[in-house]
Amino acid sequence: MIKNQDIIIVMVRSFIPSRELVEGYELGRPFKIELPRGITLGELSQMVLSKNIDQLGIMAVNGEAAKKNLVLSPGDKVDLYALLDGG
Amino acid sequence: MNGLRLKLFSFSVRGELVEPQKILLQEALMSGGFMDMENKTVLGYNGRILRVNLNERKISVEEPPTDYYQRYLGGRGFIAPTLLQEMPAKMDPLGPDNKLVFALGPLTGMPFPGSGRNSVGAKSPLTFAFGEAEAGGFWGAELKRAGFDAIIVSGNSNTPVFLWIKDGQAELRDASHLWGTEVAPAHLAIQKELGDKHIRTAIIGPAGEKLIRFACILNDITHAAGRTGMGAVMGSKKLKAIAVRGRNTPRMADQKIIADLGRWMAQNFKEKAAVWKYGTGHMMEGYSLAGNLPTFNFQDGGFAAVEKITAQAVCDQFRVEMYGCYACPLRCKKRVTVGSPYFVDPIYGGPEYETLASFGSNCGISDPKAICKAHEICNRNGIDTISAGVTISFAMECFEKGILNTKDTEGIELRFGKEDAMLKMLEQIVQKQGLGALLSGGSRLAAKQIGRGSEEFAIHVKGLEVPMHDPRLKQGMGLHYSVHPAGADHCSGVHDTLLEKGPQFEEWAAIDVNESIPSIELSPRKARLVYQFGLWRHLPNYLGMCVLVPYSSKQILDAVEAVTGWPMSYWRLMKTVERGITLAKIFNVREGFTPAEDALPRRFGVSQRGGNLKGVTVDPGKLSEAQKLYFQMMGWDEHGIPTMARLVELDITWALAHLNFSPKKT
Numbered sequence: 001m002i003k004n005q006d007i008i009i010v011m012v013r014s015f016i017p018s019r020e021l022v023e024g025y026e027l028g029r030p031f032k033i034e035l036p037r038g039i040t041l042g043e044l045s046q047m048v049l050s051k052n053i054d055q056l057g058i059m060a061v062n063g064e065a066a067k068k069n070l071v072l073s074p075g076d077k078v079d080l081y082a083l084l085d086g087g
Numbered sequence: 088m089n090g091l092r093l094k095l096f097s098f099s100v101r102g103e104l105v106e107p108q109k110i111l112l113q114e115a116l117m118s119g120g121f122m123d124m125e126n127k128t129v130l131g132y133n134g135r136i137l138r139v140n141l142n143e144r145k146i147s148v149e150e151p152p153t154d155y156y157q158r159y160l161g162g163r164g165f166i167a168p169t170l171l172q173e174m175p176a177k178m179d180p181l182g183p184d185n186k187l188v189f190a191l192g193p194l195t196g197m198p199f200p201g202s203g204r205n206s207v208g209a210k211s212p213l214t215f216a217f218g219e220a221e222a223g224g225f226w227g228a229e230l231k232r233a234g235f236d237a238i239i240v241s242g243n244s245n246t247p248v249f250l251w252i253k254d255g256q257a258e259l260r261d262a263s264h265l266w267g268t269e270v271a272p273a274h275l276a277i278q279k280e281l282g283d284k285h286i287r288t289a290i291i292g293p294a295g296e297k298l299i300r301f302a303c304i305l306n307d308i309t310h311a312a313g314r315t316g317m318g319a320v321m322g323s324k325k326l327k328a329i330a331v332r333g334r335n336t337p338r339m340a341d342q343k344i345i346a347d348l349g350r351w352m353a354q355n356f357k358e359k360a361a362v363w364k365y366g367t368g369h370m371m372e373g374y375s376l377a378g379n380l381p382t383f384n385f386q387d388g389g390f391a392a393v394e395k396i397t398a399q400a401v402c403d404q405f406r407v408e409m410y411g412c413y414a415c416p417l418r419c420k421k422r423v424t425v426g427s428p429y430f431v432d433p434i435y436g437g438p439e440y441e442t443l444a445s446f447g448s449n450c451g452i453s454d455p456k457a458i459c460k461a462h463e464i465c466n467r468n469g470i471d472t473i474s475a476g477v478t479i480s481f482a483m484e485c486f487e488k489g490i491l492n493t494k495d496t497e498g499i500e501l502r503f504g505k506e507d508a509m510l511k512m513l514e515q516i517v518q519k520q521g522l523g524a525l526l527s528g529g530s531r532l533a534a535k536q537i538g539r540g541s542e543e544f545a546i547h548v549k550g551l552e553v554p555m556h557d558p559r560l561k562q563g564m565g566l567h568y569s570v571h572p573a574g575a576d577h578c579s580g581v582h583d584t585l586l587e588k589g590p591q592f593e594e595w596a597a598i599d600v601n602e603s604i605p606s607i608e609l610s611p612r613k614a615r616l617v618y619q620f621g622l623w624r625h626l627p628n629y630l631g632m633c634v635l636v637p638y639s640s641k642q643i644l645d646a647v648e649a650v651t652g653w654p655m656s657y658w659r660l661m662k663t664v665e666r667g668i669t670l671a672k673i674f675n676v677r678e679g680f681t682p683a684e685d686a687l688p689r690r691f692g693v694s695q696r697g698g699n700l701k702g703v704t705v706d707p708g709k710l711s712e713a714q715k716l717y718f719q720m721m722g723w724d725e726h727g728i729p730t731m732a733r734l735v736e737l738d739i740t741w742a743l744a745h746l747n748f749s750p751k752k753t
Contacts, residue, residue: 017357017358079373083584084584086577
C-alpha cells in the first residue's frame with residue numbers, strides 16, 4: 001500500500017515529444033506529476049520520455065542544470081530539454 | 088562535360104512599348120511543347136533556366152544538358168559554377184557585372200513536406216565573398232510549377248522593373264510605381280495589378296533599394312533569404328520583385344514514394360519534432376542554461392530574463408496563428424500582432440529564434456513587444472534580422488565602453504537593455520540616417536570606420552555577422568563558421584550538441600558519423616565531423632529542402648531517387664556538395680581571400696562572464712589545427728587553394744581557368 005508520505009509531487013516541463021500517454025503532458029508546458037519518493041531525475045525522464053529518451057539533452061531542476069542521479073524533492077520544477085539544435 | 092556549357096534554347100522575343108513609361112517589354116515565348124512534361128528526360132526538373140539581362144532588357148531561356156543537373160543538383164550547387172564562370176574577378180557587387188541567381192533544387196515544389204525552399208546567390212556586398220541565402224514559403228515551388236529551375240539575372244536596369252513569370256512565359260514590367268514601397272504593400276499591389284491573389288513574389292523592400300548591405304529578399308512577405316545582402320544586389324539591379332504563377336509540376340520518377348513520404352510525415356511530425364508547436368525558439372531557456380544564447384553582444388551565453396522572450400512567451404501573448412510553407416504540415420511560423428506602444432502588423436509574420444535572440448538577449452532586451460516590432464521593421468523594409476541585431480549589439484557595446492557617445496547617436500542612450508534605443512537605431516539603419524547610415528554597412532565596415540578598438544566588438548566572419556549559436560559551446564559550428572566561403576552561416580553547420588548522443592547515430596552510420604563527441608571539444612575528430620557530417624548538413628540547400636522537417640537520411644536519399652529516377656548514394660550526394668563548396672572556395676580565392684580571413688572573432692577566445700560555460704573558450708591553436716585538417720580533408724592546400732587532385736576527383740578541372748596560378752600539385 002502506498003502511503004501519502006511515500007509520494008512527492010513535482011512539476012515537469014518537457015520539450016521532447018512524449019510517445020506514451022502521460023497525463024497532463026503538453027509540449028513545453030509544465031504539468032504536475034506524482035512520483036514515488038526517492039526517484040531520481042534520470043528515472044523521471046525515462047518515465048516521461050519513454051522511447052524518446054535518446055532525444056534528451058540538458059536537464060534542469062529549479063532552473064539549474066542537473067544530473068540524472070539527482071534525487072528529486074517535493075515541489076521541484078523539472079525541465080527536460082531536447083538536444084540543442086538549430087533555429 | 089567540362090563546366091557549365093549551356094545550350095541556348097530557341098525562343099521568340101516580342102518587343103513592345105508599355106505606356107506611359109515607354110519601358111521596353113520583352114517576353115520569352117516558349118516554343119511548342121513547353122508544358123509537355125511527358126517528353127522531359129530530366130525528371131523532377133523543368134530542364135530550363137531563365138536568363139534576364141537587365142542592361143539590354145532581354146530574356147532568354149537555356150536548356151542545360153542532363154549532365155549539368157546530375158553534376159550540380161540545384162540550389163547552391165547551381166549558384167557556385169554560375170558565379171565563377173560568368174563573372175569577372177573583383178567586380179563591384181552592386182555593379183552591373185554581378186549576377187543574381189535564384190535556384191531551385193530537384194525536390195523544390197515536389198508534393199511532400201519540406202520542399203518549399205529555394206536558394207539565392209551572388210557576390211555579397213556585405214562580405215565581398217561568395218554570397219548565398221535560402222528561403223522557404225511558396226515562391227520556389229511556384230517557380231518550379233511555372234517551368235524554370237533557376238533564374239540568372241545580369242546587368243542593372245536604369246529604371247525600376249519587376250519580372251513576371253507565368254506558366255513558362257516571362258516579361259519585364261515597369262515597377263516605378265512600386266519603388267520605395269514597403270514589402271507587403273508592394274506584394275499586394277503586384278497581385279492586384281496582375282489580377283491573381285495566388286501570385287507569389289520574391290521581393291525587396293526599401294532597404295534593398297537603398298543598397299543596405301544586409302538587405303534581404305522576402306518570399307511572400309515573410310520568408311526571408313536573409314543572409315549576405317542579396318536584397319542589396321537585387322536593389323542595385325532595380326529589380327523590385329519576381330512574381331510567379333505556375334500550374335505544372337514536373338513529372339517525377341516514382342510518385343508513390345513521394346506520396347508515402349508525405350503521409351509518413353503527416354502522421355509522425357508531432358512525435359519527431361517540436362517546432363510545430365511554437366516555432367523555433369521554443370527551447371531558449373535550455374540554450375541559456377547551456378551557454379548557447381548570445382547575450383550582450385556575445386559577452387555571455389545566458390540571459391537572466393530569457394523566459395520573457397521565448398517562442399512560448401511570444402505565442403502566449405501575441406500569436407495570431409501558426410502558418411507554414413508549401414506542402415508542409417509543421418506550420419512552424421508564427422504570426423503575431425502587438426498593440427500599444429508598438430503596433431506590430433501581423434502581415435509581417437513573427438520572430439523566430441535567430442530574431443528573438445539577436446534583438447533580444449544579444450541586445451539585452453527582455454521586452455518581447457520590442458522584439459516583435461524589430462522583426463516587423465526588418466520584414467517591412469527587407470533587412471536581415473541577424474545582421475541587424477548583431478550590428479546594433481556591436482554599437483551598444485561601443486557606446487557602453489565609451490567608443491560611441493550621444494553625439495554620435497543623436498542623443499540616443501544606446502545601451503544594452505534599452506528597447507526604445509534599439510528600435511530607434513534600427514529605424515536609423517533602414518533610413519540610412521545618422522549613425523544608422525554607418526551601421527547599414529554591417530558591423531565590420533562600421534568598426535573599420537569607427538576604429539578605436541571597436542573591431543573587437545564586431546562579431547562577424549568575413550563580414551557576415553555571427554548567428555545565434557555560440558562557438559564556445561558548439562566548437563564544430565565555430566570551425567564551420569570560420570571556413571565557410573560565405574562567412575558565419577548556421578544553416579549548413581554542424582550543431583555539436585546534437586551529436587553528443589542520440590538515436591541519430593544509427594542512421595548516420597550510413598555517412599560514417601557514429602561517434603559521440605563532446606560539443607566543447609575541438610580536435611582532429613571534431614574536424615572530421617565538420618567535414619563529413621558538414622557535407623550532409625549542406626545537402627538540403629542543394630535539394631531545396633528544409634532542415635527542420637525531420638526526415639531520416641535514408642528518406643532524403645529515397646526522395647532524390649524517387650524524384651529524379653537517378654540511382655543515388657550518400658557518397659554521390661556528398662560529393663556533389665563537396666563540388667559546390669569547392670567552387671565557392673575558388674570564387675573566394677579568385678577574389679583574393681586567404682586563410683587569414685578564415686578567422687573567428689577574438690571574443691570566442693575569451694570566456695563568457697558567468698553561467699555553465701564559464702571558463703570555456705575556443706582555443707586559437709586548436710582552431711588553427713582543426714582548420715588545417717579540414718582544408719586537407721577538403722583537398723585544399725595550406726593557402727586554401729584546392730589541389731589539382733581534388734579538382735580532378737570532383738571533375739571540375741574547368742575551374743582551373745579561374746585560378747590565376749597553378750594549384751599545388753599533389
